[in-house]
Amino acid sequence: MNQQLVEVISNRANAGIDPHLHIWGWEIPAYLFLGGVVAGLMILLAGLELRHKEKPRSAATEWMPLVAVALLSLGMLFLFLDLANKEHVYRFYMTFRPTSPMSWGSWILLLVYPALLLMYVSGLSAERREWLLSIKPIQALRLGALVRWTMAFGDKHRSKILWVTLGAGVGLGAYTGLLLGTMVARPQWNSAIMAPLFLTSGISTGAAVMLLTRLDKRESATLVRWDIAAIAVELSLLVVLLLGLSSGNVYSQEAAASFLGGPYTASFWSLVVIAGLVVPLTLNVLEVRRHTPMTLYAPALVLIGGLALRAILVTAGQASGLH
Amino acid sequence: MSATKRYSMVVDTRRCVGCSACVLACMAENNVPDGYCRDWIVKEVKGRFPTLTQEIRSERCMHCTNPPCVDVCPTGASFVGEGGAVLIQQDDCTGCKACIASCPYDARYVHPEGHVDKCTFCMHRVKRGDNPACVSVCPTRALTFGDRNDPGSEISKLLAARKWKVLEPQAGTEPNVFFLE
Numbered sequence: 001m002n003q004q005l006v007e008v009i010s011n012r013a014n015a016g017i018d019p020h021l022h023i024w025g026w027e028i029p030a031y032l033f034l035g036g037v038v039a040g041l042m043i044l045l046a047g048l049e050l051r052h053k054e055k056p057r058s059a060a061t062e063w064m065p066l067v068a069v070a071l072l073s074l075g076m077l078f079l080f081l082d083l084a085n086k087e088h089v090y091r092f093y094m095t096f097r098p099t100s101p102m103s104w105g106s107w108i109l110l111l112v113y114p115a116l117l118l119m120y121v122s123g124l125s126a127e128r129r130e131w132l133l134s135i136k137p138i139q140a141l142r143l144g145a146l147v148r149w150t151m152a153f154g155d156k157h158r159s160k161i162l163w164v165t166l167g168a169g170v171g172l173g174a175y176t177g178l179l180l181g182t183m184v185a186r187p188q189w190n191s192a193i194m195a196p197l198f199l200t201s202g203i204s205t206g207a208a209v210m211l212l213t214r215l216d217k218r219e220s221a222t223l224v225r226w227d228i229a230a231i232a233v234e235l236s237l238l239v240v241l242l243l244g245l246s247s248g249n250v251y252s253q254e255a256a257a258s259f260l261g262g263p264y265t266a267s268f269w270s271l272v273v274i275a276g277l278v279v280p281l282t283l284n285v286l287e288v289r290r291h292t293p294m295t296l297y298a299p300a301l302v303l304i305g306g307l308a309l310r311a312i313l314v315t316a317g318q319a320s321g322l323h
Numbered sequence: 324m325s326a327t328k329r330y331s332m333v334v335d336t337r338r339c340v341g342c343s344a345c346v347l348a349c350m351a352e353n354n355v356p357d358g359y360c361r362d363w364i365v366k367e368v369k370g371r372f373p374t375l376t377q378e379i380r381s382e383r384c385m386h387c388t389n390p391p392c393v394d395v396c397p398t399g400a401s402f403v404g405e406g407g408a409v410l411i412q413q414d415d416c417t418g419c420k421a422c423i424a425s426c427p428y429d430a431r432y433v434h435p436e437g438h439v440d441k442c443t444f445c446m447h448r449v450k451r452g453d454n455p456a457c458v459s460v461c462p463t464r465a466l467t468f469g470d471r472n473d474p475g476s477e478i479s480k481l482l483a484a485r486k487w488k489v490l491e492p493q494a495g496t497e498p499n500v501f502f503l504e
Binding site for chain 1: 343346358359360363364365366367368369370371372375382391394395396397398399400414415416417418419420421423424425426427429431432433436437438439490491493494495496
């Protein structure tokens with residue numbers, strides 16, 4: 001009886017908007033996850049070669065750019081499925097809007113494909129090059145001359161291609177976070193931390209995909225060390241994100257509360273923080289310190305955590321608002 | 324008087340009775356699909372019993388001076404049109420829904436035809452010198468539309484004479500729909 005009463009009644013009941021925003025379903029988190037994985041693969045593949053100053057040592061790293069192309073294409077299919085006006089998809093490429101992260105993303109995606117294909121072709125061993133030139137689709141479509149030219153171009157500019165791939169990977173990974181982070185209307189997302197958070201998560205999930213394959217010992221040792229650094233940074237960024245939200249205005253505090261006792265607490269802490277970050281970090285550190293054989297648990301958990309992070313953030317962000 | 328127009332709307336919360344005539348007029352005028360609305364009524368009750376106050380507002384797109392929906396649109400389908408009205412070029416819209424997520428007022432929705440839809444300030448009527456449909460039908464004259472850059476306009480006089488507020492000012496969008504208190 002003595003409490004301050006605030007009751008708001010609206011007669012608006014627009015689908016996807018009321019009682020709270022729910023315009024983005026599973027497609028967007030799935031796309032953001034795959035985009036992050038591809039960004040991670042690009043950064044790690046380029047990084048490995050720039051660090052060791054030699055071409056891929058294992059067959060897995062040799063064909064990994066093609067895996068990245070396939071994963072990105074799957075992600076773009078999900079993005080396409082989410083569009084309400086699918087026949088207008090070409091409009092993304094009729095203009096460039098510098099204030100729109102989605103416009104940046106659309107054009108970055110176009111840069112990613114040639115970078116990955118050039119990286120793949122020019123990273124092949126002599127034996128593999130012969131095989132590529134001999135496969136039926138290349139011969140049937142008379143693409144031999146083009147592939148040979150691409151190989152020669154790639155050999156000549158390999159270092160530049162690696163740096164472009166690295167840059168495009170950083171751009172792709174950061175944009176997936178920036179896309180949400182620039183939304184002032186959604187306190188849960190509206191943080192400068194989102195871009196580096198999604199980027200580091202992308203690097204970690206990219207490393208996980210690579211660690212699930214048969215790598216050269218030196219490659220996997222380097223990747224595990226990089227993965228430890230990425231997970232540690234990601235954990236720190238999550239702490240900073242929650243601290244930032246908790247010390248913000250009342251809407252940001254409400255957004256933080258949804259992870260600190262609210263509806264997303266159990267899923268966020270169990271799937272993202274513990275299963276997706278703390279446990280794989282511990283396993284990775286044990287592997288490095290005690291030289292124990294690598295298991296597939298850590299990379300599998302990182303992938304589950306990365307997908308959960310995006311699914312939970314996309315859902316929670318839509319539920320947050322300024323009123 | 325400024326050469327550029329700044330179309331705005333004033334909602335007098337002391338006059339609005341929440342009859343929804345504005346909502347129905349908009350639906351009829353703009354052929355709004357069933358189950359959707361471009362404007363709506365909000366009733367807000369505040370206070371401690373028995374001293375309660377009720378505010379009734381007719382709400383719609385705020386046609387912000389700093390519209391986040393226009394900034395995030397990847398194709399330019401959302402744009403600032405004549406008099407600062409925030410509009411949608413339906414043919415350019417991919418239905419990516421970034422503009423919907425960016426709107427602090429949840430004023431947009433996906434039209435069943437695939438493009439995003441919202442209040443246009445009835446620009447097709449304004450261009451021929453009429454008021455928006457919601458303003459024309461309001462039985463209590465709670466809604467006023469006009470050029471805020473014209474100091475002689477009714478809207479400018481109301482904003483000069485009465486205490487007013489905008490919704491979610493913390494979003495920094497500089498709305499052009501004002502609520503008289």
